[in-house]
Amino acid sequence: MHPRPHHPSTSPHSSPGAPSGPAPQPGADVHSRASAPRLPLVEELHGHAVADPYRWLEDADSPETLHWQQIQDELWLQHAAGLSNRFRFRTRIKNLSAVGSTTAPLWRGDRCFVLRQEPAQEHPVLFVDDVPLLDPQQLDPTGSTNLDSWQPSPDGSLVAYQLSSGGTEQARLFVLDVATGNLVDGPIDGCRYSPVAWLPDGESFYYVRFRHVLRHRLGSADDLQVLPGEASYGLELSADGRWLTISAVRGSGNDLWLADLSKDEPPAVIQKDVDAITLLSVGPDGRLYVVTTRDAPTGRICIGDPEEPLVWHDFVPADPEAPLSSLAVLDKVVLVGRTRRALGEIVVHDLVTGRRLGEVELPGAGSVGSLTSRPEGGYEAWFSYTDSVTPAAIFKYDASTARTTRWSDPPGAIGELDAETQELEYRSADGTVLRMLVIAKPGRSGPRPAILYGYGGFGQSLTPTYSAFALAWVEAGGVFVTANLRGGGEGGEDWHRAGTLGGKQKVFDDYIAAAEFLIAEGWTSTDRLALCGESNGGLLVGAAVTQRPELFAAAVCSAPLLDMVRYELSGLGANWVPEFGSASDPVAFEHLLSYSPYHRVVPGVKYPAVLFTVFGGDTRVDPLHARKMCAALQYATDSDRPIVFRLDQTSGHGPRPASTSIALAADILAFLSTHTTPPTTSSGDHPTPAQHGSPGEVGSFGWAGL
Template identity: 55%
Template sequence: MTREPYPTARRAESDEILHDTPVADPYRWLEDPDSPETQGWLLGQADLFKRQSEPQRFRDRIAELLRSGSVGVPAWRGTRHFFSRRTPDQEHAVYYVADDGAGGTERALIDPMALDPSGLTTLDAVQPDKEGRLLAYQISVGGNEESVLYVMDVATGAQVEGPIDRCRYSPIAWLPGGEAFYYVRRLPSTELPEGESQFHRRVYLHRVGTSTEDDVMIFGEGLKMTNYYGVSVSRDGHWLQISASEGTAPRNDLWVADLTASPPDRPDLQVVQEGVDAQTGLSFGRDGKLYVHTDRDAPRARICVTDPATPGAEAWRDLIPEDAEAVLSDFAILDDLDRPVMLVGWTRHAISEITVHDLATGERIGEVPAPGLGSIGGIAERPEGGYEAWFGYTDNTTPPTIQRYDARTGETTLWAASPGAVDVPPVRTSQVVYRSKDGTDVRMLVISPVDGDGPRPTILYGYGGFGLSMTPGYSASVLAWVEAGGVYAIANLRGGGEEGEDWHRAGMLGNKQNVFDDFHAAAEHLIATGVTTPEQLAISGGSNGGLLVGAALTQRPELYAAVSCSAPLLDMIRYEQFGLGATWNVEYGSAADPEGFGWLLGYSPYHHVREGVAYPATLFTVFQSDTRVHPLHAWKMCAALQHASTGAGPIVLRNETEVGHGARSVSRSVELSADTLTFLARHTGL
């Protein structure tokens, strides 16, 4: 098989000495996206990809399966509830309000396509005020995630506030009455050193109808530039809670203030937790008690209770203790009952469940029926209390639904389904346990056709980072692949959160190689059990999962036939210098630190490309407006692999404009998924 020639990429002599170690970087010139040389190389790659991607399969079927639409968990405020829904033909979900009671009507409040028919505008976040009269919402354009904040009058749809810029990842904490809210905003770039405009957040109090110039800075001065802040106000406006975490660190500092004893613009913040290696959040109950969700001394998390006047750990009393196997993820309180209860959400080996407990003693008294073995998200209650709760549910063959639980009867009923009728193919789903290199047991979900056995073309997917859990969910791509005769496997690697915080930490910093070993072992298990063969095995991952498959293809190139590597981190020596990389050194380590440098150089995929190796066929998919992970990682790695590989499979780059790391229109999602599956099918024999 004659491989098509690649666009020319100049190899520069650019060794850099770091910690007395030479570090090669022959394609550093690709870090400049605006240079004529980079632009010419990208045009050549675009031509190559176009020739490699035809004829395309899967597009129509993925689009058909996505016609299921979607629906979101409701938020109840006053006499209204708010929710999102996407109908079969919509590019983006629309945000609605509905008036409660008999004859209540629903109205669309925010339709991204009405704001921008091009489909490039996304709705990033929403927060109704406590009475349901005003709605704060954040939108961004072209995938850059640079959220701009607005406030809308719910009754009229009129804009009453905004635009307020620099609000990326900002929580909104309304004070009662809707006259003011706390929020998080970055300092102006004019006040910051070059390269730091994505950082330096502060917590402000904003009074609706006033200039942001008059906003009062509440918190953040003098703390680390990479800090993220959380802020919330209790339902009755009594308590303010502020959380600070260094980047994505799995720990936070926490303060509370009594807003009845100090003014909102000068809250008297008291320390709840500071300098402690744990994550803690507070919920102020309607019964006057303080409920604490924490993994302090409990890696799988627990719920404690105390008096708000004594919020420190020394006063905590266990209400729901840590479980030996399940991770405690969520809770809600239902108190309009003779015996008030707490609903507690868990993930047990990546499968969700909800248990029912006596609110006073924590005694388990039942469980909430769920539709199947899947993922439950966002248990919602009425802020004023009640006997019912709502939660999202999905699994591998069920589009998102909203379920309603009635604590009086103990029954769960369907409250809202995704609005589109879809012919979902039959699949067989099993959870298997395999052993990693060091003897650790790891779980993997395997989705396969119901008829016949392997070996079959298989995609192995993983993430393994930041404590994120890979749980079952409806996926048009997975279903289209399995319907075509393939197998799709999702590994619950260390670095994720499926088994709690210890599981996360076993795959971060100096333990990162465990993640890659878990992934290789997953591949070997699929081969040893006859599911697939190395010639039929593809691997896929995005973002941190892109780092995963980048490391996998450089460490074990003979094990994989094809690779899909999306929005990846690949140059781990320089990752902190681009995008939001500086906020991730708490997960990966820093090249500025000699020990961290050793970890990173030990696996950095870009630095482990070797000439004369037959690497798998590899597709890089990157997004020009990605402000989290710069496309330069994939550009440099693509050039290095094209230079080095002797494999018969191609190394190609799909470089997409006007989209970013996160949300995108449905049609853009369809095209990306179809291109990815077509490539993997071609090189695994599907």
């Protein structure tokens, strides 16, 4: 933890005393039972008197907080019981999400590894050559265990995999023999989403444990430390096992090392303290491939010789309109994935010259997943494709014929969907042109209940994806809108940075401008417009609700960051200083306090209906943010619209069982439909949501951005 000299206490759950007697609150009677005691706690921070009346709610285990939570549980259950379409939504989302999922293949030797989830399964299952290898549900019938990550050895005979439980993402690493199913090594704790780089002999690998890069030999308890210092590290090993690339996130860029494992030498520094994101990889052709935003905010590709890793020359120049997303090196061509206007494309370049040869044919205008190919090269590459009405399927591109063919379909099927999409442009308060994707039933007009979804942070792009959550809402007569905001990755690194640090308010302005546009263009109205966001998107929703409460009828704030004065003191908050700034810095503090939703709640304001959804196993964003904000809104609101709090104690910030995700999404849509003049449906309609995207991705009710 870095020092925070201007915080009177560095404990995330410190409290100057037990709360005494509930203070009167100006909200409607519906919130009287939930009225929480307010502490007279005011701190002097950088010349500002900062009130924090609900500091005591930071301690999840205190008797006072547990009592508060019990009241919230009762209020939510009481409110949920009155959501008349709750179970209809749940039924429909289950049907719409029954397509299941599958991933692009990962080849090791002659073995093919994929993740596949059947419609009735709670979690994806790891298959090898169409045979189930690792099924989290078999390992733990309760459904609380997740397969967080996995990496086969070079010949595919072993798999290193990581399991966590209860949504905590605090994984332990194991090694499995693929042929026998026997456990070879593990458990090794402290491996949260650790990259694993196997050596060719299959006896050792490099990995990250407790934020340190180590070399591990199977069966040995004595790991060798490779680099000093803690960081968020990435690892990659060349197919021949000679070159190890190490990257470490540092501020808004990253540091890089390259190790020649044929020599007994420490890794060589390639990039340090440079304000750019750079990735290195030694391809199957032996060349060094460098993907960097240095002097190219949307990313350019350079090549060099790993023997002289500081000497690069341009290979594929940056496209200012299309950020790079993936790269695959084949025998005679290089495939480059890009995102243009939030839509995926794959461009074919000559392996020798980098000259553009053409594009890979895609099924439509949608999202393209990361490219995969055989480690040794070859002519084939695989990728996923999805759009707003098309479940993700896997396609194969054959460079020898320049043909794209469908390689694998999701295991389930759905009928024809009555929905269409439109990409619209709008302007933010400062004139910046932005885009949104609108999904609605064709042929309908006039104001309708609408959900405005956004994220706007960490360089994460929101691209079209099949979403049972969105489609269930649209089937019920609503409009689902995804806004591309500054802070995301749709326009490259400059676009991302425009919405960070002192520019964070621009993200909120973009979101509010999207709401105003939808109202002005007749898509919806203030009494029918709802907000929805998760994690960093929860901060977005909190900011919009507190800055323009009159614009919205309802909001869902899921796993949110809301107390931006103290966000660094809990969860993974200290890692996000490059995105938000630190409250210990007087300049950054001014920005943080200016938009911190918890500190902008004002008594006597008519706030919209708000549902907070939080998770007891969340180790990224502590639920304390939502507790404090919920208490503040319940005290302050002068509206009869409810402020309620839904706690799922057994889940976390990331992936969760399918049935849990379906129940959560159904509750969200039922809440929003009730408080936005519900869409009128016939008895044959089943308005029901499912996950927005796949677990663990932005827009999925399983968050990756934070």
